[in-house]
Structures are given as structure tokens and as C-alpha cells.
Amino acid sequence: MQAGNVLPADLMKINENEDAALSNDFRDKLHDFAIIYTAYKQQIDDQYFDSHEVLNLLSDYLGQQDLSSDHFYIADFSKLTAQECRLVETLIQRGASVTVSLILDQPYRTELPEQPSLFYQSAKLFLRLYQFAAQNKIAYLPPVYANRPRVKDDLLRLETYWIQSSGLGKITADRQVDPGTIQIYQADNQYSELDQVATIIRRLVASGRYRYSDFLVLTRHLDAYAAILDPVFTTQQVPYFKDIEKSMVDHPLVDLLSALFDIKDPSRARNYRYDDVMRFLKTELFVPRDADGQPMAIADYRQAVSVTENLVLRNGFEGKRWTQDEDWQYVWIADQDDSPALTDRDRALTHQVNVIRHLIKDALPPFYNRFYKAKTNAQAAAILYRFLVDNGVVSRLEELRNAAVNQQDLTRSDEIEQVWRTFCSLLDETVRILGDKPFIPQDFWDLLHAGFEGANYSQIPSTLDQVQVSESGIVQMNNRKVTIMIGSNDETMPERIVNESLFGDDDVAQLQDSLADDQYLNDPADARWPLSRI
Template sequence: MALELLFGRASSDHELALLERVQATLAADDQAEIFYVVPNHIKFETEIQVLNRLATLQDRHGAAVAVPNVQVFSLSRLAWYYMQNDPIYRQANLSATGMTMLVQSLLREHQTELELYGNLLTKQGFISQFASQILELKQAGLSWQEVRDMADALTQQGTLQMKLHDLALIGEALDQELATRNQYLSSQLLAALRVYLATEKTDVSHHYYFINGYSQMTTPERGVVEALIERAGGVTIALPADDGSASVTAESLSENDLFYRPKRLAQQLRQFATDHQVAVTASSVTMQRPVSETITTVESFWIAYEQEGVKPNGQTPTPKDLAIWQATTRYQEIEQMARMIRQEVASGKRRYRDFMLMTRDLGQYENMLPAVFARYQIPVFMDLDRPMAAHPLVAFLDKLFRLAPAYTIADVMGLLKTELLIPEDVTVAEYREALAETENYVLAKNTPGWRWTDKQPWQFDRNVADSDDEVLREHVAEKDAQLALIHDQISTVVAPFLADLAQAPMRARWQDASTCF
């Protein structure tokens, strides 16, 4: 057991420093299992890069490389790796929706005890907001007694005091209910992993963890790392910090330090290791990443600014390829970027792939940025976490297996709007137009479920058949064809498939379903 702390500026090559230690560990321990741990949002690209760089260090070359006994995980994926077959993991199955429903029940049960929110239980959106605030407090690692103590100290802020009282009241009730059910919240998976590691159900004495990409950790994340420090073969974590951070003590650490959070995390991990008689070493990363002079100049400026303050005019170097803009609104900011990118690409100097836009909170640009970039015909990918339930395939399967026997309008339309059933000879535009026309038709007629499975053709307006107006008849015939396109998908494709599936044994059902898709 050992903990190694690596410190270096962001321009330092933390990854190479860790991979050199990975290589040394594999050479020293023939039973070693290596886990390279990074935040979830950079796991995919890190996995490719880490394996390629490690293969290069080991002098392995080729179009495809494989590095045995090395895996790149996020902490949540690490929880799955260890606990996938353990009851603890299966108990951590209460989703955010399930938590909201449980909080709603507890609010009603304790309504008379609420000091602030007793009259808001029927307000639209209140329950989900209240549940999310409870979740934030739990993820911050605060106990409900600590929340109560905070409330008691706010004698001059009555509203906030009552709010914290209500949150603590329902939070304690929620914990008690989950304990009774022997459940965890899905968001508490890391806490479950720490409990699992403490049970010694798995031997991690030859497991080595190399952690990169973190400047701070939540309490549950730090708890997992502490459990690994105590039981694993070794833990090495690289943290962004300025020169000399390896020798910083708790007494010399200042909250005004630019790198206060990573240094504070290092102090917490160092103290935990010391308390549990685990050897600790600290060193600096001297190797540099291949970044431009502009990036290193900006990095040095902010470090110097935090340490020395603003320098007199003319003493701060300004790189030629650095431009600073000021925008009054986010929309104007996006507009300026889109115009500049479009001009650079049109001139032939750049490609779209040459540009990366970074912001502290991408969620604030989620709606505006795609619309503005689409107007400038700029392809863009936004690296936002999206719930799997919103994926078209998941929505398709969910609606498909809920269709029969009711065939409600909402479920049918939800299934078809995933656009995963478009016939090969129909364009997307034609399909969307037919689907919109059909939706208007079934809503106007209040079409019952059995009509979807009935193979008798639908008629847009049966009274037009005897009309002398040829233009009107052609118009109605087009509408009939659109209705037939959508209706036939359900009556001749989906309904027979679900009927056959219902008649098959359970194992054959899933085989048939997988063959179908």
C-alpha cells in the first residue's frame, strides 16, 4: 500500500508521468492489474490516448494495439466493475424519478411539520426542485445534523433557516425510508462502492490505481479513493498545481491560492494515508506537454496574477495569437464566434475541426449555440451529458413494448417519432409530413386503439369520393396515401410482430426481438 502525489501545472505532462509509473509497476509485479481513472466526461478519448501512448512506451506498434492488464475507467464504471454481481449494486437502483416520487410521499406525510414549504406541495415543479436540493446536499457529504446546525446558526435569516429545517426533516425521513427498504439512490453508487471495498469481498492488493483529470473531488469520490489507498497495492494521483506544491503543508495552504482545491484534496488524502499507516510520497511533474507558447503564457499570467497581483502596464507579455473579446450577452458572444469561424473556414485557412469552444458551464449555451451555428451552417458537437432515456433507440423500445394491447395515440406517435421505422423508399421529409398529417387526423377523430391494428384502410374524408371536383379528389387521395403509410406500419408490421412475440416463450421472445432489431 502506498500513495504517491504528483504535482504540476496544467502544461505539464501528467499523463506521461503516470504512464511511466504504470510501465514500471507492470514490470515489477507480474500480477498487477492497472486501473487508469479519469472523470466520466473524458473517459472515451482518454482510453484511446492512454492505451496508444502506453503501447508506444512498451515499443508496441501497429494499426491496432492491445495492452494487457490495463483498463481506463471512471469511478462510476469502477463501481460496476467490482459490484456488478453483488447485492449492494443491485440495491442502488432508485432512480432520480423514483426519488422524486418518494420525496413527494414524504412531504405529504410530514406536511404539518414543514415550516416553509407546507403550502407549496401542489405547485408545479416544486417536488422535483425540492428533491434535487436534497440530492445536492447528500452529494456534498453533509449530514442532516450538520444541516440542522447550520439552520440553528442563522438566527438573522429566518427564511433560509426554515428552508434548511424542511430539507433536513425530509432528508432524514428519506434516509430512514431507504434504510428500511435496504436501498441506495443511484447517485449514491460511489458510497456503495466504498462500503463494498470495506467488506473485503475482493482482493485489490495487486490492483494499482492511477488517477488523472481531477482538480477536486466530491465527498463520495474522495471516499472511494481513500478506500483504495487503504486496501490497494498503490494509488498515484496527478493534480494541477504550481511549482513547489509537493512541499506545501496544511498550515501554509491559503484559501486565496489559485490551486487551493487540488492542494486541499492532496492534504486530505495525505492525512488519511498517514492516519492509516500508508506510505506517502510527493513529487513534481517536470515533463511538458506539446502546447503552444500562448497557452503557457496565459497559464503563467494567471499564476503570477494570483501570487503578485496586477503588474504595471507593459510588464505583462501579450502573445500575438491571443485575442480578448468582450460581449454584452451570451447571444452576441456566440454570434461573434460563429462569424469568425465561418470567415476563417471560407478563406481556406482553417477547417471546422480546428476549432474548440470551451466554457465553464456549457449548459448555459445548450439552446442558443446550435441555433446560431446552424444559421451560419457550421457543424457542431456539444459535449453534454444526456440521459440515456432520451436516446431514440431507448424511446423506441420503451414505446414498442408498451403499445399492445391499448395502442394509445401517445405511445404510437412516440414510437414513430423516433424515426427508426422509416421505409427505405420514403424520405425523411415525406415521412415527417405523413406522420404530422396522421397525428392531426387521429387526434381530431379520437381514434381508438383497435383502429391501429385493423387493416381496413383509413379515409381522410369519405364524403369526397363522389365529388365532381377533381382537384379536391386528388388532394384527398394524397392525404389518404399519407394516412396509409403510417397506419400500415402499425397494422402490418408492428402489430403482427407484437402478436407473435406474445405467443412465444419468454426466452424465444427476446431472441425474436433481438433478431428483429
């Protein structure tokens, strides 16, 4: 709604207009949404700027500046939101010239192409900007066409075929191509497919005519290859960079925090359950330290956790067994038992078990006693932060970051820094917005977890000579010599677009008819379908 320049007052006005062609169900939905939208704007307007608000402020600012000697160039867009379009219109009004590069087959000055059309989105943007210039009596420069092909004739034939196949007309494109230019491979499964790709890349690089940076590997949905991409390319010794947003929600720090909130809940009868405690320990961020503050060797820690897990599973230990004063025994010998005494191995295993048990017993109960007595969110945030610092979690993250730097794994080291900065930022925002509100543990964690779910790592390639692995929906550079499409089947080409937003395609169509010219929402799925074919 914000990107479309639609404000809560606009929705209220539309909903109150009895002449608006809205269904009863949609009116009810729009009424409730407008109330939530109004409350949201009231909460953030005086404290925060989001990307949508910044665009409006930039448009207002540039509208007051002298840009008469400035020339602007805009490329790689097929559509603009209403806010983005307003910014471009401001540049058109104030600037010396604005040049926009669009992928089109012809100028669309009076009407849009008949759907389905591959060029519908770009044509819609062209028509809007052209009409805006005409209405404001701004000179329109004649169109400039890209007449010099960037690719070989075979790829042009493939392009022509896709353009014709996206419409309803007859396909007349030449389907004969040179096998040396366009090749098709078939694989039985995704692992075999990636293995073929890695082999081809290795062979071409070994020929001396290519570098790894000359290759671009694309697929519609990269998450389908998430589990096998690294092992296949690492085994084949193919350096690669995965150019896709990666969520922070799976980082060990987030898992540790999640387990910390799950281990003990005062409203729950069963606490210190097996799954929760083991998930907490296996993050390897909460490690025992000696009197000098040195962490336990990670191999010894893993062995101790493994032995403890076996004992817990064997005996069903949970709840108060973790916090009892009496040490656990890995091997129990009754007083009347005449069998041999404990061996040195048994004593060593018992020691390992109790190192882990004391790690839990000595640290968690005091934390929970303070944490669940917090009155406000600000107090809870301070207690949680101090717990992580005092128990070596922050130091452990620093050690892992430094180890990654020493191994020249800059991506992993940067991820550690980013997830910690995000955690601190989430705590700061929680305190700033809800610091004086009553502390409700589940709401507190839900807020933090939602922040991690919405946060992604900012990634940069660690070296220049790497294979780029990305999704076909992301804009790419045009300097690659070889492009390899994987996962190309009838499930993804064309893409099946499903609108999963609050407002369905019918709702958007009803609302769009009642909006002003400078307000518009995303096109329905059927208008975006032709573009998804390529």
C-alpha cells in the first residue's frame, strides 16, 4: 500500500463510498485492514523512516532543487511502484533530460499490447511516462533502438521463439541452432545435474579459454539445491558465490536463543526437556571455560555432549534432574553389588557428563530467576544481553569469527558479525519501542524471532574468480561468457505465480478501479505470467 502511494485515509474514503464497486466481503476486509494500517502509521511516523517514506522525502526534496543542468539515466527496470514512478516524474519535470532504457519491441504511445504479452509490464511503464510528459508539455526525445546484437544469432533465434510462444499467435521462429552455442542436457536427479554442471565448468576452465568468473549458473528457485550445491562444487573444487539472500534465522546464535526460551517456561509443567537442552548445547556457543577463561577444546566438548546425550536418553533425565545437587553417575553400582569397582574409563565418562550438567545447572537457573522476574522489556533485554556476555557466548562468536578470517573464509566471518549486529539492533529497537511495556516472555521472543526471520545476510564475493550461482529472477551482469540454466522443467518454466498476499487478484482489481491516477498496486498474477516464462 505504501509503495502504491495508498494511505489509510484513502482506504477509509473508498470503503465509505457506496458507489464504489466493492464486494461485501472485500469491504469488511478493507475496513479491518484500514484500522490496522492507521495504527501502524501512527506508531512509526514519528520515530522511523522506512524505504517507502524515504522515496517520498526524496521526491519532495528534488522537487525544490534546480536540476536544469542534470541528466538522469535509468536502466534495468521493467516496472516501477507508484512511489518510484513519482520520483522519476519529478526528475522529468526538474531535470535537463531523463533517459529510460526499457526492453520493448516497439514504443507504446497510445495503447498497451494485447495480453498475454512478454512486453506488457515495460509497455505499461513506457505509456505512463510518455503520457506524463505529454500532459506536462515536456519534450519527448525520439526512441533509440539497440540495433547491434550483443549475443550470437542462435540466442536471438531462441529469444524470438520465447517472445512468440508467450503470446497467442503462430510461432514462426527458426528452431535450428548450432549445438556449439545452445546445448541441452538431461539428468536423472538434481545431484546428477549439478555434478554434470561442475564437470563441464572444470573441463572448460582447464582448456585455458575460460575463467570461473565467466560462468553464470541460474535456476528458478535456488533453495531446491541448497543442500547439495556446496558438497558437489566443493568436491569438484569449483569456487562459487551463491548470489541469493540468506536468512539469519538458521544461525547457531538464533538457535541458542530459541532453545534458551524453550528450556524453561514457568507456565509449563515439564522443563529442561531433552530436545531443548540438546539443541542449546549443540550450538557450540555455550562452552565450559577453565579458571583462566580458556574454552574447552571443541573436540572434547563434542565428546562430552555426546556422552551426556547417551546418558539422558538411556535414563530419561529431564526437569529437576538437570539442576539437582547430586552428580550424575554414568555407571551405577549398588552397595550390595559384588561386581568389580568403577574403571578409570567409567570415572572419565562420569566426569564428562557432570561437566556438561554443571554447565547447565550453574548458568541457567540463576538466569531464569532474574529473567522471568523482569517487570519491563527493557529489564529483560538487559538481563539477556548480560547473560550472553558473562557466559562467554560473545567471546565464542569472536573466536569463531577470527578462526574464519584465519581460514580466509570471509563470508562466514562476515555472517557472524552481521547476526550479532542484528541481535543488538533488535534489542535496541525493542527497548526503544516497548521498553517500558510489561514483560511477556513469549511476546518478547516472538518479536526477536520475527526480526531474525526478516533479516538477511549482506553478501559479497570473497574472490573475483568465482562461478556465480543465482536465481533467474535477479538482474544479472551481461559480461558472462557461459550461462547454464539448471532445474529447467515444466514445474518452473513457466513459473506458476500464486498470489499469497492478504488481498487476492480480485481484491486488487476492485481496489485499483477506485484509486487515483498516481496510485496503483501490483498487477494481478495473470498480467505477470508472460514475464515468468523467461
